[in-house]
Amino acid sequence: MSDVSFHDLSSATPEQRANLLKRAEADLSVFVEKVRPIIEAVRTEGDAALLRFARDLDKADVAAGGLKVSEAEFDAAFDKVDKDVVDSIRFGIENIRHFHEEQRPETMWLKEVRPGAYAGDRYTPIASVALYVPRGKGAFPSVTMMTSVPAVIAGVPRIAIVTPPTSDGSVDAATLVAARLAGVETVYKCGGAHAVAAVAYGTETVKPALKIVGPGSPWVVAAKSLLSSIIDTGLPAGPSEAIIFADDSVDGGLAALDLLIEAEHGPDSSAYLVTHSRKVVDAALAALPEHWSRMSEQRVEFSRAVLTGKRGGIVLTASLEDSYRFINDYAPEHLEILSKEPFAHLGHITEAAEILMGPHTPVTLANFVLGPNAVLPTSRWARTYGPLSVTDFLKRSSVGYVTSAAYPELAGHARRLARYEGFSSHENAVSEIRDRYLGG
Ligand SMILES: NC(=O)c1ccc[n+]([C@@H]2O[C@H](COP(=O)([O-])OP(=O)(O)OC[C@H]3O[C@@H](n4cnc5c(N)ncnc54)[C@H](O)[C@@H]3O)[C@@H](O)[C@H]2O)c1
Ligand SMILES: N[C@H](CO)Cc1c[nH]c[nH+]1
Ligand SMILES: [Zn+2]
Numbered sequence: 001m002s003d004v005s006f007h008d009l010s011s012a013t014p015e016q017r018a019n020l021l022k023r024a025e026a027d028l029s030v031f032v033e034k035v036r037p038i039i040e041a042v043r044t045e046g047d048a049a050l051l052r053f054a055r056d057l058d059k060a061d062v063a064a065g066g067l068k069v070s071e072a073e074f075d076a077a078f079d080k081v082d083k084d085v086v087d088s089i090r091f092g093i094e095n096i097r098h099f100h101e102e103q104r105p106e107t108m109w110l111k112e113v114r115p116g117a118y119a120g121d122r123y124t125p126i127a128s129v130a131l132y133v134p135r136g137k138g139a140f141p142s143v144t145m146m147t148s149v150p151a152v153i154a155g156v157p158r159i160a161i162v163t164p165p166t167s168d169g170s171v172d173a174a175t176l177v178a179a180r181l182a183g184v185e186t187v188y189k190c191g192g193a194h195a196v197a198a199v200a201y202g203t204e205t206v207k208p209a210l211k212i213v214g215p216g217s218p219w220v221v222a223a224k225s226l227l228s229s230i231i232d233t234g235l236p237a238g239p240s241e242a243i244i245f246a247d248d249s250v251d252g253g254l255a256a257l258d259l260l261i262e263a264e265h266g267p268d269s270s271a272y273l274v275t276h277s278r279k280v281v282d283a284a285l286a287a288l289p290e291h292w293s294r295m296s297e298q299r300v301e302f303s304r305a306v307l308t309g310k311r312g313g314i315v316l317t318a319s320l321e322d323s324y325r326f327i328n329d330y331a332p333e334h335l336e337i338l339s340k341e342p343f344a345h346l347g348h349i350t351e352a353a354e355i356l357m358g359p360h361t362p363v364t365l366a367n368f369v370l371g372p373n374a375v376l377p378t379s380r381w382a383r384t385y386g387p388l389s390v391t392d393f394l395k396r397s398s399v400g401y402v403t404s405a406a407y408p409e410l411a412g413h414a415r416r417l418a419r420y421e422g423f424s425s426h427e428n429a430v431s432e433i434r435d436r437y438l439g440g
Contacts, residue, residue: 005313099371116406132214154393164191252283
């Protein structure tokens with residue numbers, strides 16, 4: 001398809017190259033300004049604002065008093081969802097659980113740092129967490145699985161899902177099935193910026209939470225940025241993005257197939273095929289029309305917008321090293337390494353939130369059922385954040401214990417440093433005054 005964006009890195013200026021790294025979240029200013037009054041309305045009006053935004057923004061008819069999903073709605077969801085889909089949700093949850101159980105740290109460890117002096121860490125669950133499950137350009141039982149399972153493993157006592165209602169005022173049935181199978185029973189029918197405000201401030205129905213995690217549209221991302229001093233907003237997960245990296249050992253048609261996976265999320269997604277092989281580029285371009293012919297109209301529209309726009313397409317590099325450099329600069333949310341020898345490339349990649357190895361590990365598998373978490377940092381945040389994990393639902397306290405035998409040596413050194421820093425009370429607390437009380 002000739003209108004697919006094509007970028008030849010060997011002739012790109014530094015500015016053109018820098019532009020390729022920009023995501024939709026690079027400029028949230030328009031969203032931030034629109035979101036500000038939404039947040040204020042939820043803060044001051046509570047449930048009434050949530051019901052109004054459900055009607056005006058989600059086009060959903062939620063009854064007064066109906067913001068929380070009832071037991072009966074949960075039960076009915078199991079009748080609505082195809083049994084095979086329920087089986088696949090169970091299969092996914094099982095793998096996600098196996099994977100995340102490995103992440104759970106020991107409740108406490110203590111190390112003897114000096115004879116008789118101990119120091120370590122203790123982990124306890126965060127008291128209350130909200131899980132954002134999107135429902136704009138698709139339904140996301142998978143996000144329900146990815147957020148709920150680690151929260152339950154961490155032992156968070158109060159977990160609530162917030163998700164936009166559909167037009168009849170219900171919540172996507174598979175989302176409810178996934179929530180219950182993962183062990184979460186509280187679901188509120190609100191989404192977008194208003195949901196973030198609701199869990200930050202609390203309303204008559206929605207209990208406030210200490211933290212919100214989960215991906216969302218720029219509306220959600222903008223609200224999180226405005227509310228980050230009220231509620232912990234966790235890792236930044238915005239519109240989906242992927243790099244499909246191919247060396248010259250694979251078919252470009254396959255690379256094109258996988259390029260479309262994340263490109264179909266929405267027009268604000270980002271997706272590049274990165275390769276130094278002309279042969280791969282030509283085969284990918286030739287294959288795209290056939291792949292598009294097998295997709296729904298809406299997903300063609302979304303992925304075409306991405307691949308013909310400023311945040312997607314094909315990047316032809318000068319060499320393998322140039323490909324590695326571009327990928328590390330870009331720091332993608334999802335990275336596929338399409339190669340007969342994927343592990344030969346792995347050591348060259350340091351900046352990517354998820355790295356999927358070889359042609360049998362397409363992004364789809366990891367999005368749904370492989371086990372690792374598919375809630376991942378976007379917009380280059382993979383340079384400092386990792387995927388959502390059990391530790392996102394825990395907090396860490398340091399623990400120290402000094403015995404009388406170890407005390408004198410530590411006190412002597414601490415005293416000197418306290419004096420140097422000019423803290424007389426700190427110093428007194430480890431001087432001869434303290435010895436008086438300890439009977440020494
Ligand atoms: N990074 C990740 O881990 C990850 C995982 C899954 C999905 N995603 C991404 O999450 C995003 C989900 O977005 P989505 O749109 O499907 O669902 P969403 O739930 O995030 O957004 C829909 C909400 O936005 C609100 N909204 C829509 N238009 C609005 C307006 N004009 N003013 C105020 N609010 C408005 C709606 O009321 C609705 O509640 C996608 O971009 C997807 O790619 C990311
Ligand atoms: N690709 C998304 C994360 O960016 C996860 C997902 C769920 N469903 C489909 N895709
Ligand atoms: Zn996806």
